[in-house]
Amino acid sequence: ELKVEQNPLFLSMQEGKNYTIYCNYSTTSDRLYWYRQDPGKSLESLFVLLSNGAVKQEGRLMASLDTKARLSTLHITAAVHDLSATYFCAVDSPYSGTYKYIFGTGTRLKVLA
Amino acid sequence: KAGVTQTPRYLIKTRGQQVTLSCSPISGHRSVSWYQQTPGQGLQFLFEYFSETQRNKGNFPGRFSGRQFSNSRSEMNVSTLELGDSALYLCASSPGPSRNQPQHFGDGTRLSIL
Numbered sequence: 631e632l633k634v635e636q637n638p639l640f641l642s643m644q645e646g647k648n649y650t651i652y653c654n655y656s657t658t659s660d661r662l663y664w665y666r667q668d669p670g671k672s673l674e675s676l677f678v679l680l681s682n683g684a685v686k687q688e689g690r691l692m693a694s695l696d697t698k699a700r701l702s703t704l705h706i707t708a709a710v711h712d713l714s715a716t717y718f719c720a721v722d723s724p725y726s727g728t729y730k731y732i733f734g735t736g737t738r739l740k741v742l743a
Numbered sequence: 744k745a746g747v748t749q750t751p752r753y754l755i756k757t758r759g760q761q762v763t764l765s766c767s768p769i770s771g772h773r774s775v776s777w778y779q780q781t782p783g784q785g786l787q788f789l790f791e792y793f794s795e796t797q798r799n800k801g802n803f804p805g806r807f808s809g810r811q812f813s814n815s816r817s818e819m820n821v822s823t824l825e826l827g828d829s830a831l832y833l834c835a836s837s838p839g840p841s842r843n844q845p846q847h848f849g850d851g852t853r854l855s856i857l
Binding site: 661671672673674675677678680718720722725726728729730731732733735736 | 844
């Protein structure tokens with residue numbers, strides 16, 4: 631069964647520090663998606679990675695995709711409190727002639743001042 | 744530009760009833776996707792509609808159905824509600840097929856089943 635695993639599940643870090651969230655998946659997929667969710671809020675699309683080696687950056691966040699290793703990383707540079715949220719990765723997988731998205735369990739990030 | 748609008752925001756139903764949720768995408772967006780979020784199962788993909796056709800589908804029972812109208816507005820229907828259907832239902836839209844581009848999410852409909 632297709633699995634998408636994120637680690638760590640919880641991350642508490644100091645402002646100004648760097649850290650990486652990992653997303654491993656068990657199926658062949660050439661697309662990976664990152665989302666952010668603030669407490670009690672909806673989802674926000676962060677990155678869409680469409681091919682092996684894709685790298686995208688927005689502010690202090692940078693995402694990359696290695697389809698051969700079935701691994702994506704979300705790197706946080708010089709964290710600030712505003713980055714506190716839950717981050718989800720997702721892959722799409724062939725299903726009954728179409729595709730379905732499989733989400734990871736999420737990484738809850740807390741940035742401490 | 745108005746964002747994705749979901750109605751209603753909150754809904755309480757009882758077991759066995761049916762419910763219809765509505766989603767109005769961003770103007771010009773032709774793809775609408777639906778997701779379910781629960782504490783136990785996390786985020787799960789329900790289905791995607793593009794140009795009034797269901798393009799992608801998750802692994803949900805037939806009680807969950809949807810449709811899209813010519814103006815791209817979408818509805819999701821759940822029949823014979825079960826306690827486990829209590830969830831936050833999110834709708835997202837994108838200009839084209841969701842596989843290739845970022846999606847814009849609505850605030851969600853929180854459905855509670857008593």
